[in-house]
Amino acid sequence: MNAPALEVRGLARSFGAVRALDGVDLVVAPGTVHCVLGENGAGKSTLCHLIGGGLAPSAGTMHLYGRPYAPRRPADALGAGIAMVHQHFSLVPTLTVGENLRLLRLPDLAARLERVDREYGLSLEPEARVDRLPVGLRQRVEIVKALLREPRLLVLDEPTGVLDPAGVEALLTTCRRIADAGGAVVLVTHKLGEVARAGDEATVLRGGRVAGGGPLAELPAERLVPLMIGRPADGLDPALSGTLGLAPTPPDTARSAGADAGSRAPALRLRGVTVRRADGTPALDDVTVDVAAGDIVGVAGVEGNGQSELMAVLGGSLAAHSGTVTVGGTELTAATPRERTRAGLGVVPEDRHHEGCVTALSVAENLFLGRLDGFRRGRVFLDRGALRRAAERVIEEHGIRADGPGAPMSSLSGGNQQKVVLARELALDPLRCLAAAQPTRGLDVGAVAAVHGRIREAAADGAGVLVVSSELDELLALCDRVVVAYRGRLSEPVATNAPDARERIGRLMLGAHDTAEPERTEARTA
Incomplete structure (x- = not known):
């Protein structure tokens, strides 16, 4: 019997008092697309960072194709044949697409680009400057960067959220082709329609723990949704029907x-x-x-x-x-x-990470950006107590998962950063x-x-x-x-x-x- 492409046992990770992952088990078989599902803050991105070497686990072990795997940095993951596409882009915005790709220092770059275009239909404009590209095309560059490395395991953290329908279909086809060729894919997504089209198995995280999972042939959307949110799917917003694979909303x-x-x-x-x-x-x-x-x-x-x-x-x-x-x-x-x-005029930009928030500031400061004068004590100082209390009310009202109002914005998951931006503009x-x-x-x-x-x-x-x-x-x-x-x-x-x-x-x-x-x-x- 072939060893799993990736085997995770008892994986845990904490950030201060927040237990982001708690005893997570995950087995990804070669030749499969394994989907990881869960609510915002369930631990999905933390799991990706642990696999990709960006974080070290507090406990637990990982094996890659039967060998112990304990990356101390992202370069270790790349050397082991793991390519990662994160929610937040790692491109140099002032460089062109071609210049970003040349930073990879890969041999035969032109031939590799041609193969990715031919096999997956993911073409690029090398002369285009990254900061002038729509966010969906920037995501395509990140995906191509990962594929250029010809990985044994591809980890995709919410890759389709910024893609148009054609781009989504191309990516899902790419996932299937990698799996059919014997590789393995870990696909983190909220969209159960995509799961049904591309996935073989699923693991559902809730509150940092495994809530369930198994072969997708045995897990229709009606069973996956309650595992994700901890309650029945009845009464969810009609707009979710298409992306969840549930009955469509009548006109x-x-x-x-x-x-x-x-x-x-x-x-x-x-x-x-x-x-x-x-x-x-x-x-x-x-x-x-x-x-x-x-x-x-x-x-x-x-x-x-x-x-x-x-x-x-x-x-x-x-x-x-x-x-x-x-x-x-x-x-x-x-x-x-x-x-x-x-x-x-409240504006929620499409790129919340770079345009909608200041990740070095706290959650509280981001919630009241542009309105911090209302918390001034004198001409210079902020009334931190009043700011914290106001932020606590907003955090509770909007269900933002953070380690308190003083937590840096960079510590939040992408979904919770989005909640902060929305809460600020709606207020x-x-x-x-x-x-x-x-x-x-x-x-x-x-x-x-x-x-x-x-x-x-x-x-x-x-x-x-x-x-x-x-x-x-x-x-x-x-x-x-x-x-x-x-x-x-x-x-x-x-x-x-x-x-x-x-x-x-x-x-x-x-x-x-x-x-x-x-x-x-x-x-x-x-």
Whole structure:
């Protein structure tokens, strides 16, 4: 009998008083894709760091293909044939893709790149600068970096959250090809639809311990979800149905509160917004859209069609070449991020790690970034006690798992960092408009339901909401209407309660014209 590709026994790791992993057992067979599931803070990323040599275990042992394996640094894992793709990117942003790849110092780099492109369909633009790439393409570079090493074991920590549908399919195909060739893959994901398509076995973590697992042929979604969240799947948000592999949400469950949007004042108004790339081609091309107070509007589309630039313009990190941005009657086209916050515009960027938080600061400081003046004691000092107490309330209310308000942001899992960013933006007073890119990216199924509830509450309280998401199921269940980004332009809105909404949006994402009767003009005031 062949030895397991990876065998973990009794693995434990603590961070202060927090027991991130507690006696975890995991066996990954050669030729398989082994999925690791669990809520945010369940210990999944910690397990990945232990396997990849970024952390040392407090207890337990690991074996790799039958040999004792105890890495003291990531280089040891690479030398043993393990390649890792983390949630947070390790690319040098100011270098090009090709320059980042040459840092690997691999022989025959060009031939290896050609093979990865040929076998897995993962092509790259070597001359593109990393910090100018959409987050999904940056993730593709990380995945290619791992595959270039021709690993015996590939560990992927939430790799599909930033990929478009085509990229997700390419990655899942890659996982299967590696396994079919005799290698092994550990795939950490929240998306049970992906698990069903690519996985052979699963291990579910909850609270740092193994809650269950086994062959996926014996574990349908209806059994996996309770293992992940510790309660039945009944009553979960309808938007989860598509990604969980549960029964799809009927069209008539979609929101319809925005039907009278044309009679309400716009919370967000974009007029003729245009952004040009360095080569002169438009990233955003005369974008005009309104979001009414109390309405939720979704932006769908394959990544790279202007969604990233749209969010950057709203957040103030990218200046439009022409056009105007207005929130609640206040023009913010040239405003600083602080001025946008004071005007009531909350922005959740797609890259929460680099753009949405300051990882060197504490959770409490990140929760009140831009509003720390409210905790001043005199001109210089912060009232740390008041800040801690306020942060404790938010942490409890939003279910953020952290070792207290003073814990560094860098110590949180990606999903919990996302919760902090969302909590901060939702707490703006007044909150006139929330613009959120991928608001549930990296969140577990229970947290997704909570986030959707808070977005709906914000709309019910009178805020306009713009949601950019790669999850069409999420947009259909959460939004009143959806516009589609294609080659820098936005389509006319599609009402999500229309029986053919999914098909119409799908056609628009592929660049086809909407063949349905156009909505009346005021419906564009979403």
